[in-house]
Amino acid sequence: MNVAFILIAGLTLGSAIAAMSLRNLVHCALCTVITFAGLAAMYLQLNAQFVGFAQILVYVGAVAILILFAVLLTRNSENQPNTLLASPSWIIGILVAISVSGTIIYAVVKSTRLAQTLPPAPEATVQKIGEQLMTNYVLPLEIVALLLTAAMIGAVIIAMRDKNEKEDSGSKMITGNARERVSQPSTIHHPSSSQKTTR
Amino acid sequence: MTPLHHYLIFSALLFSIGLAGALTRRNAILVLIGVEMMLNAANLNFIAFWRYSAHPEALTGVMFVIFSIGIAAAEAAVGLALIIAIYRHYKTTSLEKVDSLKG
Amino acid sequence: MQSLDQIFVTGKQWLLAFLPEALQPVGSILLVIAAIFGVFATLFAVTTILERKILGRIQNRFGPNRVGPFGFFQPAADGIKMLTKEDIVPRDADKIIHFLAPLALIIPVALALSVLPYGRNMVPVEFDAGLLFFFAVGASTELSVFMAGWSSRNKYSLVGAMRGIAQMISYEVPLVLSTVTVIMIVGSLSLVKIVEAQSGFLFGFLPSWHVFTPWGFAGFFLFMIAATAESNRSPFDLPEAESEIIAGYLTEYSGFKYALFFMGEYWGMFAISGLSVTLFLGGWNAPFPFLQFIPSYIWFFTKLVLIIFTFIWLRGTVPRLRLDQLMSFAWKFLLPLALTNIVVAAIWFFSRALQFPGALGLRWIFCAAILAVSYVWLGRGVAQAQRAKRVYQYAE
Numbered sequence: 001m002n003v004a005f006i007l008i009a010g011l012t013l014g015s016a017i018a019a020m021s022l023r024n025l026v027h028c029a030l031c032t033v034i035t036f037a038g039l040a041a042m043y044l045q046l047n048a049q050f051v052g053f054a055q056i057l058v059y060v061g062a063v064a065i066l067i068l069f070a071v072l073l074t075r076n077s078e079n080q081p082n083t084l085l086a087s088p089s090w091i092i093g094i095l096v097a098i099s100v101s102g103t104i105i106y107a108v109v110k111s112t113r114l115a116q117t118l119p120p121a122p123e124a125t126v127q128k129i130g131e132q133l134m135t136n137y138v139l140p141l142e143i144v145a146l147l148l149t150a151a152m153i154g155a156v157i158i159a160m161r162d163k164n165e166k167e168d169s170g171s172k173m174i175t176g177n178a179r180e181r182v183s184q185p186s187t188i189h190h191p192s193s194s195q196k197t198t199r
Numbered sequence: 200m201t202p203l204h205h206y207l208i209f210s211a212l213l214f215s216i217g218l219a220g221a222l223t224r225r226n227a228i229l230v231l232i233g234v235e236m237m238l239n240a241a242n243l244n245f246i247a248f249w250r251y252s253a254h255p256e257a258l259t260g261v262m263f264v265i266f267s268i269g270i271a272a273a274e275a276a277v278g279l280a281l282i283i284a285i286y287r288h289y290k291t292t293s294l295e296k297v298d299s300l301k302g
Numbered sequence: 303m304q305s306l307d308q309i310f311v312t313g314k315q316w317l318l319a320f321l322p323e324a325l326q327p328v329g330s331i332l333l334v335i336a337a338i339f340g341v342f343a344t345l346f347a348v349t350t351i352l353e354r355k356i357l358g359r360i361q362n363r364f365g366p367n368r369v370g371p372f373g374f375f376q377p378a379a380d381g382i383k384m385l386t387k388e389d390i391v392p393r394d395a396d397k398i399i400h401f402l403a404p405l406a407l408i409i410p411v412a413l414a415l416s417v418l419p420y421g422r423n424m425v426p427v428e429f430d431a432g433l434l435f436f437f438a439v440g441a442s443t444e445l446s447v448f449m450a451g452w453s454s455r456n457k458y459s460l461v462g463a464m465r466g467i468a469q470m471i472s473y474e475v476p477l478v479l480s481t482v483t484v485i486m487i488v489g490s491l492s493l494v495k496i497v498e499a500q501s502g503f504l505f506g507f508l509p510s511w512h513v514f515t516p517w518g519f520a521g522f523f524l525f526m527i528a529a530t531a532e533s534n535r536s537p538f539d540l541p542e543a544e545s546e547i548i549a550g551y552l553t554e555y556s557g558f559k560y561a562l563f564f565m566g567e568y569w570g571m572f573a574i575s576g577l578s579v580t581l582f583l584g585g586w587n588a589p590f591p592f593l594q595f596i597p598s599y600i601w602f603f604t605k606l607v608l609i610i611f612t613f614i615w616l617r618g619t620v621p622r623l624r625l626d627q628l629m630s631f632a633w634k635f636l637l638p639l640a641l642t643n644i645v646v647a648a649i650w651f652f653s654r655a656l657q658f659p660g661a662l663g664l665r666w667i668f669c670a671a672i673l674a675v676s677y678v679w680l681g682r683g684v685a686q687a688q689r690a691k692r693v694y695q696y697a698e
Contacts, residue, residue: 012209016213016217017216019232020216020223025228029232032232032235036239039213039239039242042209042243048249048250048261050265051268054265058269059235059239059268063275067228069279070282073286074228074283074286093218093219093223094223096218097218097222100211100214101215104214104215105212111204114251122250122255122256128256128258132262133265137262141266144269144270148269151276151277152273155276156280158281159283
């Protein structure tokens, strides 16, 4: 057994469990970052350098920050009431998850068709990946580009406050742009004041 | 050297943790995190199978993961924008309170 | 001369020869880490005193001049003061995250420093995708800013952190897009190959650095502007604007943790300056053929210090931007110009096939004209937006 693998796997799984079970949403988001980084380390162990770096760039650099912003932009979501255990769906969810993982692990352990030997390290250089992207995978690449553009415009439009709502909220916020609102300090809920209101 | 099935077991565990989180937590943001975690577990499977395959020079697994990361980024952006829009309407991100389709 | 150029490489091999075979990889790693920390900690100390001296000169005063000759031992005094100060953590702070935030800054920055080629055969870690690695770890410093700001439980900290993250995310887009041109022309993400592509001389005397091409010139300036914002330096120092929000996310930090943050920010500046040297200023290549006898690492650090001096000069000269100016500058000026620059780089790349006499001059003029026109046009848009009446959101 590989020591590095055990360490990374333990850290990743531990932080994943923490991310899904902690009460403070900011802690959850920060634990998720550790999970993502651990997965990137896994990719590096598997000689997939480019994917590992892309994972860090996209997940740690962008998705995690997005999640943190979403947490701060939505009030009352930071400290949730401890109703987690009272819910009947809690047990069902855990049972479903355990059965799913049990099934997969059973299938993996019993399988005889899995490769047992590690082939020599393949050369997944950036140049080869680029060549593949421009030849065999050019159509998916274009579709992903279209999807990302559509998602960007969609996200801005969805998060944009429309004029009717602006009057309802009564705030003086005039910026009609998601990016600028991100930098608005007024909508950010401060953690200490939320604790005071819940107590 | 780590055998292939260790990676697969690890990704199965990660997938189920994400699944459990997505099923049990009520906050929409946490559900989204759970979904992202499941996607990541699937990505790890692709990379592991690619690394242990007989023809890794085809780069199929790597390509799949690159596209998957791109799509996951788009999903996170749209998902969080939706959560913020919903929050603005209902003043909550708890999924149990968001239960009517008509505003 | 060859031996002087490679003195650190041979020195490392000589030191490693003392170790048993099994320990050599570990010893190599430790040696590299020690070298990076030693060199950049020294450079940090020198930069702080130089910055204070130069700023003093710009502002017509002396700067620190009490400790040692001309005050040059001031960094040592500062260091002792920092280390002996009480480490205050606010009562309501999230103590674990408050503690981890400086580490979350210093580790990615040190990692980013480890992929830069400092000289011929002198790159601590050589990655096939070194540039991607640099940006990947550079992007994770935003988390440290968030952690520091949020965990302090201080309004100024949180405002500073939000400003910082919004600014870093916005300026990361032109930063990365301006480097795309270099990747397109060189055809590699490896920083070593990018430096090698800039060796050699045009007409026997002109260095073939990227900054001496139209796209490289524009890219260099776009990169430097974005880098200034990325390292939270003046005129983009809104996250730490002392006159507005105390010290931003650093407000609740004191003692050793503050020193770590301070060092991390300077190291981030060194890293991004080193990257701009590598990408646009020819890395460790000498500017003239007759100066090639000077060792490569000396050239690298000379260029690095020049860039750092430019940062200090800017800090002493330019006033701070307003938040809306900052954002509109990034999205309405830098981003379109960076995209135009990519098109220009493509034209430059494909017009290499032109071989008639004077083709180089024609390419030059054509590419420079596109950039100049878009610069003027976009600049007018920014100027018009600034003349418009500003809508105050909270002040009215």
